[in-house]
Every structure is written in structure tokens, then in C-alpha cells.
Amino acid sequence: MKKDDIFLPKILTFLCNWCSYAGADLAGTSRLQYPASILPVRVMCSSRVDPLLILRAFLNGFDGVLVTGCHLGDCHYQEGNYYTRRRFVMLKKVFDSLGLESDRLRLSWVSAAEGQKYAKVATEFTQKIRELGENSSKNKIFL
């Protein structure tokens, strides 16, 4: 029980350069509190996140993967995040069909002005992952 109390998940977070990264920055400069579980990776666009990257994180033992991007219609590259959405739907389906925990994946739109939302998403997702517990792939040796 004690161990669960202190379980701090590791969440790989992809932040798009133009909105979400600035949003995360704003959360920082506004001194908003959110869990230290987030490991940020900046990408130029959320659509740069190949499903392979998410899979790799998942199989290498990350407890959760969060992909963030600009709100729909606000993409710096016009339409990148629409593709991200379709790809994400697809990847979740793959996870569901194979009985993997698709709840460990999350997609969120965070604009540069939404420091609040970013902190909220990070807190909520961390809480959710805490409930799910550790990713079992961490200790599997036959991957």
C-alpha cells in the first residue's frame, strides 16, 4: 500500500513547438503546480509523432504517453493535428484489439495561452495512470 502511495509514474509527453510547448512554458512561468511525472519532448508538430514513437515508449516501460498539439484549426502547418487525431484513433484501436491498455495513451489540445489547461491535463493524467499502476512492460524481458 505504501508503495502505491508514492508511485510517481513516468509519462512521456510530446509537446508541439508552436502551441503546447508555449503552453507548458506558461504553466511554468505562472508557477502552476503539476506533478513531476511529465517528461517533455518538443516536436515541431503533433503530427510528427509517429505511432512507432508512442509504441516504443510504451514497450520501454513508460507508464503513459501524452501527445499534445494546437487546437484544431490552429495548427501552425494548417492541418497537422487533424492527421494526428486520425493516427491516434488508429493506434488506440490497435491497442484495444490486442488487449493492451489504451488508457495509457492520451491526446490533448493545449494552446499557448492555456497554461492552466496544461497543468490540469498533466495532473489528471498522472492521477489516472496512478490508478492504473505501473506499466507491466517495464519488467518484461521478452519484448
Added chain:
Amino acid sequence: MANALKITKNTEESVREFLKILLEKRKVKGVFTLKKIGKNGAVTYSLITKSDELNDAVPFYPLMPTNAGKLLSRITRNGSTTEPVAVIVKPCELRAFIELVKREQGHFENLYIISSTCGGVYPLKTATDGTIEKNLSDYWDAVKKGEINQDLRPACTACTEFTPYGADITVDLIGNTELEKKCFLLLNTKKGEELVQDMKGELVDRDFDKEKLKKFYAKREKAKNQFFNENTKINGLDDLIKIFGRCIGCHGCSKVCPICYCTLCMFDSSNLEYKPSKYESEVRQRGGLKIPPGTIYYHLGRLTHVGISCVGCGSCEDVCPVNIPLTLIFKKVGESMQQIFEYIPGKNITEKIPLVTYNEEEYTEIEG
């Protein structure tokens, strides 16, 4: 209006002759078809320009040495062929080719596509041990009756897409009780009609025996559900480890996959190479490591890359040296992916691959 060419001869022979005349009359400069190169099921796809060479052609041989979609893409990758070519392919090969054309890996122009309703193919090993020749008469009997053959590739037994999409000419095989005596070439397009002008045979009015095809579809669908449900349920990482744990990492499945077209696969690149130091750090972290590592990552990665266009030809499972049930996984997961986007790979050349297009209002529930 006449929409079919009737030739009163054994089907395979009539098509062979039809192709010969095409070459002789210079309607096409080449023919792409299966050809016998030896005894006991040694057949291979060939591009033939001399009509004599067609004597050994076996256009409807129930074997798929390589998915022809992949081969056609190799021929037409840089642009359409300079001369017209008639190609005889199976429905799933045609669908694979269409998927490749969508990915700009092939060109349709100058190809006359001849396909047929397909009774399925046998695994490759039946061609190496020669058992396929013994099965042939049973095979054609079953096709005539509209029954599912035994011992086919698992992918074929469970295939419900046995009528070709977008072929210029379709040869009526399934449920055609007079295969030995009569051959019907159904003309689907203008190109097909042009091709049969001034050819031997009689132009008649004919369509598929729709009732029979419907019955056959029902049989296949039943077989498919059985195939999906009876086989081991894959539920979670542990099951995946059981299935993929025996993978030797030869990457043969991606080499034969018609949709895997990358010249340098990410999984063959140095990007994913395990350096000695990486083994050490992984072992330290996990307390052990399968060698070669990364097999599940490879298969799941390939699934996310090609699953959306998987035509379910079953080549991957056929070449797998350790019998991983790849058809089951790729067909099942692939179809579940395709269903979200209501997409049938290779059905319609003008339809975009779901992952390169979007609607503004869709899947809003995914964002959270």
C-alpha cells in the same frame, strides 16, 4: 448490350489462347502472368513478350509465389510501362497494387488488368513438396461447386473479398459449373471492351451468378468468424510475448508484404540497431533481455504502419519460418482499423488512404 466474351473451351486454355492472340495481334506488347518453370508446382510470375513462351502459362494456378501487387509496383514504380501490358492477377494482388498506386509506388496506365473471382491459393510449402499438383483437381471441383477448399492458406479460407475491384476484365471462376467447356470474360471497363474487339469468341450478355457468389460469401464469412474466434484470443502483453517470442527477426514478413514498400525499413536501419552498450543498459534496467530483442516492437510497429492497407493476402504468414500466426493478427487488427474509417483497402483508386485525409468534425471523443 454484350458485356462478356464467351470462348467455348477449357477456361485456362481459353485465357492462355486469348493472351497469345493479344500478343500476336500486338494489342499488348507484354503479358504478366504465372508461368510453369518446372514440375510439381514450380511456378513463377513472369513478364512475357514472345507468344511461344505462353505455352506454359498457368494464369489461374492456385499459388502466390509473391504478391503480384508488389511485383507490378517494381515494374511501374517510375512511371507507366512504355508499352501496353496485360496482367493477370488475383483480387487481393490487385487490391495491393491499388494501395501501392495510392502511395505513388506504381502506375495503372498502359496496364490491362485481368482478374478473376478467386478460390484462394495454397501455402508455398505445397509447391516445394509437390503436393499442390495432387490437389489441383479437387481444387477446381470445389471452385466449380462454390465450396471452400481444404488446406488453403488460412488467409484465403477466411477471405471475403474474392471478387476483384477495378479489373478491366474479370474471368468467372467461382460457381461456373462449366469451367472445362466454357470460359466467360466479363468486361467491366472500356479498356476491357477495346481489348476483346476482333478476338476469337462470341460476345454475349452475361453476369456473375450472383446467387452463387452470395452463397459462397456466406460460407467464407462463416469461416472467417470461426477463424477469428476459435484461434487464441490475444489479450495483453503476455499473449503477445507468447506469440512473438519465437520470432527470429528475419524480417521476411516485411520483405514479402506488398504494402511494406520502404526501400530502407526503419527496423533494418541503424536507428534501431542494438549496440553492445544498449544490450547492457537494457539488461540492467529489465533484469534480462530476449536476443534478438525488439520483436514485439517490430511486429506492432509494422501493424501500425501497414495495417490500414492490409489486404489480407497471407504472404507474411506463408514465409514465416517459425509459423507465427501473422494472418490472424494482421487481418483481425487490420480490419478493425479499417472499419473505423469505413475503408476497404484497394477497393477504390480515388478513395484516399484514411491516414492522409481528414474531416474537420470527427472522432471528437478522442481528445481529452
